[in-house]
Amino acid sequence: MVSIKKIATDIGVSAATVSNALTGKGRVSEEMTARIRSRAQELGYRPNNLARALKTGxxxxxxxxxxxxxxxxxxxxxxxxxxxxxxxxxxxxxxxxxxxxxxxxxxxxxxxxxxxxxxxxxxxxxxxxxxxxxxxxxxxxxxxxxxxxxxDHAGGGALIARHISDIGHRNVVILGGDPVSEVQQDRISGMQSAMRQEIRSSVLWGDAGVAEVAERVRAGATAVLTTSDLLALRVHSELTRAQFSVPRRVSLTGFDNMSLASVMHPTLTTVAQxxxxxxxxxxxxxxxxxxxxxxxxxxxxxxxxxxxxxxxxxxxx
Missing domain, CATH: 3.40.50.2300 (Response regulator)
Structure with missing residues (x-):
């Protein structure tokens, strides 16, 4: 079994430095930590958790x-x-x-x-x-x-709102999945805070909100901002059934940059954590x-x- 002493000898540092780098303890530079962890991986080092438990509790x-x-x-x-x-x-x-x-x-x-x-x-x-x-x-x-x-969920919402504002939208629907969610509330707060004063916006929630989106588009909304990519996918299906083209008739945004965002048609504008x-x-x-x-x-x-x-x-x- 590869030991901490072997790694220390190879790198030219003390065993205590190697131990601190591998456990995140002490003051070891990022460069040295990266070198130590890289060498440990090359050698196939595995910590002895039983020994550590007996020693440290x-x-x-x-x-x-x-x-x-x-x-x-x-x-x-x-x-x-x-x-x-x-x-x-x-x-x-x-x-x-x-x-x-x-x-x-x-x-x-x-x-x-x-x-x-x-x-x-x-x-x-x-x-x-x-x-x-x-x-x-x-x-x-x-x-x-x-x-x-x-x-920064509020900051992510602000990024989306500024993008929609900058490309000329003035009548916007914001759609959340569940008002109980602090994350979704922060995302919507960020959207609202970053919108220009002349933009008209309304907030919808949940299944009822998804069902209402097409009617809001008929009434003049040109963009739908959602609090998740999964919610955007549901909205896209509703808009397609109502024969509203994305993005020619209505723009659509998501949140989180899940893998589905890059394979949807059209691909989805979103924000990434x-x-x-x-x-x-x-x-x-x-x-x-x-x-x-x-x-x-x-x-x-x-x-x-x-x-x-x-x-x-x-x-x-």
Whole structure:
């Protein structure tokens, strides 16, 4: 088995430096950390979690609770968190709360019972989970006072609204999936705050809102801004049934830049989260919490990126 001492000898540093780089502890430069982790991967190094548990009382395992793994966005987040954890020699146990606040609480308890050192939670809509038994990091949105790290959802909404404004739309429908969701509320707030004063906008929600979109277009709306790519896909189907062409008759936008956004016809204008950066920061903050250290980035958001594709264009009417 490859040891920390072997990696230290190859790199020319102390075993303590290698240990700190692999676990995210201490003050090791990013360049040196990258070199050490690269060499560890080349040699096939695997941490001895049993020895660490006996020495430190920690398992090296984190718990992750996701709200609904059938949503294509959440497995991607889980994957990035797993990769970020593995770079620090940590493992992750994943629980799915399956759209239920009660199940979310049960999953949290089960993970604690399994001895995880800390918890990462993407919470159910309208919930703010608490777990005092182990350190807890929440990935949600800025309006959640307990948010640890997240994308700037309001900023992403503002990017979409400015794009729609800049290409000439003045009558806009904003569509959210569920008003209970803090994330969707922040996205819509961002859209509304960035729209020019002369733009007329209205907000619709849920299934009733999807059903009403075509009528709003008949009444003069030239753009529909949604709070998710999945919702945009549903709207596109409704508009197609009503024989409204996207984007010639009505522009359409999504949110999150899921894989479906690039294969829709037309391809979907949306905004992208930096999921890798969010995951890396979440793991960094949680591991600091586990060590009993404060982290200056707690509660901050990371900017989103506008992705302009073929579903938006200048209005023709």
């Amino acid at each position: 920690q398992t090296g395992i984190l718990g992750l609770v996701m709200p609904d793994l059938t949503n294509p966005l959440f497995p991607r987040i889980a994957q990035m968190l797993s990769i970020a954890a593995e770079r620090r020699g940590l493992g992750i146990l994943i629980g799915d709360s399956r759209g239920s606040a009660d199940e979310q609480n049960e999953v949290l308890k089960r993970l604690v019972d399994r001895g995880v050192d800390g918890l990462l939670v993407v919470p159910q809509k309208g919930t703010s989970p608490e777990m005092n038994a182990v350190p807890l990091a929440i990935i949600n949105t800025a309006s959640d006072p307990r948010n640890t790290v997240s994308a 930096d999921v890798e950066a969010i995951a890396d920061r979440a793991i960094e903050i949680l591991t600091a919490m586990i060590r009993g250290q404060a982290h200056p980035d707690t509660g901050r958001t990371l900017p989103m990126r506008l992705v302009v594709r073929n579903s938006t264009s200048n209005p023709e009417i």
